[in-house]
Amino acid sequence: MVSSWPNASCLLGLAGAGATAMEVAPQNLFVWNPHWQCFVWNQNDCAENVEEALNMFLVAFDVDLAAVIELDDASYQSPSGWDFIVGKCGHDLVHLFYNTLRWTPSGPQSIGCMQTDPGDRPFVIQQFVGTSGDKVIAVAAHFPHPTFSTEVSVYVQTAQTEHLRTALEAVRRESGIDKVVLMADTNAWSWISNEFIWRQQLGLPGSLVSTRLMQTCCLDADFPPAFTFDRIMANFGDDIQSTALYMGDLPNWTHQVKGTKIGAFHRPVFARLERRALESSPSGVWIAMILLLISTIILAVILLAVVLKKVCKRVEYLDSSTSSSGEEDEHSS
Secondary structure: HHHOOOOOHHHHHHHHHHHHOOOOOOOEEEEOOOOOHHHHHHHHHHHHHHHHHHHHHHHHHHEEEEEEEOOOOOOOOOOOOOEEEEEOOOEEEEEEEEEOOOOOEEEEEEEEEEEEEOOOEEEEEEEEEEEEOOOOEEEEOOOOOOOOOOOHHHHHHOOOHHHHHHHHHHHHHHHOOOEEEEEEEEOOOOOHHHHHHHHHOOOOOOEEEEEOOOOOOOOOOOOEEEEEEEEEEEEOOEEEEEOOOOOOOOOHHOOEEEOEEEEEOOOOOEEEOOOOHHHOOHHHHHHHHHHHHHHHHHHHHHHHHHHHHHHHHHHHHHHHHHHHHHHHHHOOO
């Protein structure tokens, strides 16, 4: 667990101080839906591995805000320096994570369901205030599945985004803030653009920057080109760099199989917002390099801890097996 390491808080404090000095809006963003089968079926210790990977990503990428969908473990603990707000509808869950060293929940909050009969597909909307005084509205959401069709009109009729749109309008009106970031499993096909979701479906203002449409869903469908579901969008920043993780061979723990059914694991998406006016300055470049070095060190420490943990488990297993074998030999003699 990251929170138990003596050096984690120190390193996170340095990273937080560097970000505070830059006085910028949220920069490092993350969305992931490992899917419910990982926790309910939990084959190959999937739940434990997801939580270890999640905590590693939060720390190594120095994440400001994140949305994690279907994290179905009430005992889960986030690493030191991060906290979360949970939205639940039926069995469905959404966690909105935030970096406590840089962001504080403040002002309006709205937690609801995009489907209401029955309640399903949760969303969390929360206003945050940064250490520099910057204010932003963060949204974590799990969109319903629209009817499959290449006709945009069918998507509009079946996307069921009305409740999220209404809640966003209320929070924006109450807070007076128009700066919004959305992190969601949108369940939107590749022909549905981020711009369309942002403006037509959610009625949000501003110049949009967003992640590339990447094949993030799903393992059970072998990640087809049309399944570009997991996305991050914001109406602030000059540009955004994005990547999907686990693009090569997937770890064994991601494979959940029951009969003919396969778990619908999604690839995580990490994005970094860029503000050229700040990052082009010499001080901004040096700070960015220092933060990158800190993140690299943290990632190396976490990976080493994970490897050592697995090695220790293996050694304990071998020791117990040897001990049992010795006892059997003595008994037989």
